[in-house]
Amino acid sequence: MIRLGLLLLVLPILVLLGVYFWELGDVRACQLDGGHWDYLTNACRDTPQPFVSWLERSPLLVNGGMLVSVVGLVMCMIGFYTKSR
Numbered sequence: 001m002i003r004l005g006l007l008l009l010v011l012p013i014l015v016l017l018g019v020y021f022w023e024l025g026d027v028r029a030c031q032l033d034g035g036h037w038d039y040l041t042n043a044c045r046d047t048p049q050p051f052v053s054w055l056e057r058s059p060l061l062v063n064g065g066m067l068v069s070v071v072g073l074v075m076c077m078i079g080f081y082t083k084s085r
Contacts, residue, residue: 001079001082002076004075005077015065029044
């Protein structure tokens with residue numbers, strides 16, 4: 001139970017960080033080209049665009065990932081609390 005809990009605790013965080021930094025790379029590339037990133041369409045534009053948070057654009061990914069991490073934490077706590085046979 002501890003191994004599965006650790007996997008559920010760490011894996012969603014790594015996925016969220018990977019997706020975040022992938023998008024950040026696109027945003028930085030757009031800014032280096034002199035453009036403005038459109039967060040709703042994931043495209044580089046010539047005119048300034050409003051910022052839309054990642055939580056508003058992908059609530060299932062963010063909230064689901066955090067929920068899976070909490071489930072993993074609870075599983076780790078239960079695994080450490082119960083005696084191994």
